[in-house]
Amino acid sequence: MHEDNYAVAVPFYDLWHEDGHVPAVREQLPALLRGVRRAVIEIGAGTGLITEVIARRTPAEIFAVEPSLGMRSVLVSRLASDPEVLRRVTVLPCGALDVAVGEPVEAIVMISVLQSFSAGERARLWRVLAGQLEPGGRLVFNWRERAAAVPGELAVMASYRVGRHDYEIAGQVIEVAGESVTSRFRYRIKQGGEVISEDEVVGTNHWPAGELVASELERAGFARGEGSDGLQVWHLAK
Template sequence: MTRTAAGEADRADRGLGYAVNGPYYDTIFPEQVRVSLTEALRRLVSGAGAVAEIGPGTGVFTEILLELLGPDGEIFAIEPTRIMRAALVTRLSRIPAAADTVTVLPEDALEAEVDVPLDAVVMFNMIMHFSPEQRVRLWRKWARALHPGGLLIMESQHPQTATAVPPSVIPGGTLGRHRYDTLARADVVGENLIRWVMTYRTWHGDDLLREEAAEFDCHVISDEMLAAELSAVGLERHPTAPEGIQAWCRVREP
């Protein structure tokens, strides 16, 4: 059975996937990716009103979006995975501006509802969990949620074809005496489907103290495939989107 975003939330409740990833998430999130995605948001979302962030995880970019909103803006943070939602709410509860601005929704992206037209829908690190059939519903739903001129924003996916990705180490951060990194690889498990195997490692100096692995089945979505799907629901590519960012503007009814 293909895993979906809702399926990943269920797996996390059983101690798999994001249940393993969650305790490490902020320490292993690649700094270069954090910086590039933050800069993309600053360019595309500054001054926005209503924004939906789908799959915010622990709130790494929810906090950035809060800084970028216009004076009457609000955020709908849609996070179905309980362990991630716990971290998200904890982060937001410490930010005074979030109290009247951020609404956390526990539904998945195909079920959550917002009742205002959106200036932007942000989907970082999550669309790979949806099958082609589910993406048809996903794009249509959120394209309709945008007001004319609103943006759908995500990153280009890696890899662009269903090919194995050899093991590589992604450096992470440190907490006190420990440093963290991720050993990542991907195996081909089906047509346009790969399985990422992520091993989260805790080090004290050069001594490996602990490692925990999680697997995620991910649909491969090339930029060309994405363009065809988004064009079909009335979206048009943003002409000045930063490199590596897929930003699509609503120009007609889905």
């Protein structure tokens, strides 16, 4: 069984990320998937916010890889609201390093997932993804240079009204070691200022420099293509 680090974040996920990276990806991704017709793998599909974009903007079959039971549950519920999309999306309950769809796909989309992989895992990730793509196939992922993280105090990052309740997300960087950043996130539900539910997660993400990611991809047989502001496109050698 896979440890579900995302479980406590699930009720907060769409609220927070509709407010974060999702609108820009929704706008930019369709152009980068132009011409894709047959098959796409989405790595770390989460609750399906991006799956929905791929499904609406391409006619392709989609293999949505999502290891978290909580995130996957919302994903399948979202798909269930559209029978045509439900027929085209296969949800794979595994991590990216174990993905094997049995036929080469035209594109792999990976949005806000790269940080989950340590340097050693990334080396395996690029090999696995190259093995799933057709020659010349494209890998699309989001990327932005970030200011170096520094340990600090817990601070409220966002709060959303849901009926009579406030859903509040607070975060804190605890430790930084090279590209690896360990953070604490606290998820609270409040009613009239009183906390009625509280969960915390501590986890480590990895934020390699852009040039390092580029050199890893080149070593794995990818060449950089034309991306957009926040999205990179890499093509597997033909």
